[in-house]
Amino acid sequence: MEAYVHAEKPALRRRAHAIVLSHKRYSINQISDILAVTRETVSLWFDAWEADGLEGLRDKARPGRPALYDARDRERLQALVAEHPHQIKAVQARLQQETGKSSCTATVKRALKKSGYSFKRARRSLKARHDESDFRATQGLLAELQQWESRGDIELYYFDESGFSQHSAVPYAWSPVGKALEMVAFSRSRRLNVLGFLSRQGKLIYHTTTDTVTTKVVIEAFDRLLEQKSPEAFAIVVLDNASIHRSALFLRKERDWRAQRLYVLFLPTYSPELNLIEILWRKIKYEWLPVTAYQSFPSLTSHVLQVLSGYGEKYRINFI
Incomplete structure (x- = not known):
């Protein structure tokens, strides 16, 4: 009775329950119906109980499947x-x-x-560096703009650039426990740069290049967005304060875009969490890219393009 009520594992409690029912003169057929098992299973439990008592009802140690790696x-x-x-x-x-x-x-x-390896990440935060009042004010403004977007009054996009290569710059790594890892600098690998405009409505407009991302490249991306926008629609693009976004050439173009109902909203400094497209980059790099993507740069490029072209259908982010 103690095992039936207090045993840690459900399987042991179930078998002990069968013994208790048998002691109360339930038949094997009745016990098998109550516990939803076969007569043969109940009989095996009884045999184990008679042979070894409570120990006979416990699960035996199993060797498990052979290790994949020798x-x-x-x-x-x-x-x-x-x-x-x-x-x-x-x-x-x-x-x-x-x-x-x-x-x-x-x-x-x-x-x-x-x-004997462990996985550690060097965590860095920009929270202490941003202006909290400016951050909160922009957060409130974005919430208001999202309401306008939900009503269909505006098109709201989050813009950023991201790079994909076979060598990651993320500051964490596998290393033996208790042994500090000293990483040797490696030669620069090829890099696929992606410039993307992401909306909360499931729309992604993107441009890829293996060239260095300059102000001119960013302006070309904005001009392509303008070509896809309805002339009557108001579009607002949220972006960070990178130098290529704050250059004199970009700011001159911004005035031209305003005349075509395309507006730019700069985020406060050190506030990447307000730019929702950052979520997309994390999803692609750490969830959506398969292992085979990293075997070569052409493979990586092909897989990144598959994910980008499939966004909104096969790949989605549900923004609350």
Whole structure:
């Protein structure tokens, strides 16, 4: 009775329940109906109880499935992590390519943890650097603009640039527990730059280039947005204070755009959380890109373009 009421595992409580019912003179058929199991299962429980008592009702230790990676694979995994400590997907892609063993990212992480590795990120915050009153005022303004957008009074876009390469600049990495990681500078890899205008209505207008993003490139992107906008519609673009957005050339163009009902709203300094397109970049880099994307730069470019072209249908962000 104690095991039936207080046992930690549901399976043990269920088997103990069968023994209690039998003691109360319920038949095997009745017990199997009550517990929704077969007669054979109930009989096996009774046999185990008679042979070993309560211990016979407990689950036996199981060896589990053989490990996917052997000692040689784990050694190679550690070597790959030393080369790419910042990008687990790139490591996974290389390991899969070399060993022919397919696995999910979680399996690779478990293998690293069993080898004494941990995953740490250097967290940095810009909160202390922004002007809190300016931040709150802009936050309230954006909330009002979103209401206008919901009523169909304006088109509201969030603009930003982001780069994609096989080498990530994110300051966290896998390393042995208790051992500080010293990262050696690597040669600059090719980079796919994406300029995007994102709306909360599921619309994404984007432009990609492997060239350096300059003010001229940004202006060309804004001009393309203007071509897609209805002449009668009011459009507001939210963006940060990057130097290429604040240049004299950009500000001169801004006056021309106003005449065509395209307005620019600069965010307060050090306030990336107010720019919703930052969510899109995180989703693409850490959730939507498959492991195979990092095997080569052409592969990365192809997969990034697939995600961008599929946004709004296959890939979505639900803004509350």
